[in-house]
Amino acid sequence: MGEMIPVVPVAALEEGGMIGTRVNGVDVLVCQVEGQYYALSDLCSHARQALSKGRLAGHLVRCPLHGARFDVRSGACMSPPASQPVKTFPVVVEGGKVCISVSADDRPPPPRFSPF
Numbered sequence: 001m002g003e004m005i006p007v008v009p010v011a012a013l014e015e016g017g018m019i020g021t022r023v024n025g026v027d028v029l030v031c032q033v034e035g036q037y038y039a040l041s042d043l044c045s046h047a048r049q050a051l052s053k054g055r056l057a058g059h060l061v062r063c064p065l066h067g068a069r070f071d072v073r074s075g076a077c078m079s080p081p082a083s084q085p086v087k088t089f090p091v092v093v094e095g096g097k098v099c100i101s102v103s104a105d106d107r108p109p110p111p112r113f114s115p116f
């Protein structure tokens, strides 16, 4: 695990809330579900829509563009039209801040379109 970078105060992220941010040039979604914090790529693996502009229901974030869903715990793709997972990042809470480990190498690969 690399350096842990503070990205958002704990107080700014309520239960069921999510925030899109950029860390080391990587778009990251940070959210809180059932008291746990998660961080994952904020670019849908289908066509790079910002997942943080979608809806979070339980552990699943729904892409606002075509409705693919991803599990925030693993980044696993749970429904089409996306077929690839999104990357997740290590999270710790330190000094009242949600901190994550992201490097410039964590930029996602080019999108892979799949038929609807």
Ligand code: FES
Binding pocket: 044, 045, 046, 047, 048, 049, 063, 064, 065, 066, 067, 068, 080, 081, 082
């Ligand atoms: S861009 Fe996310 S489902 Fe198409």
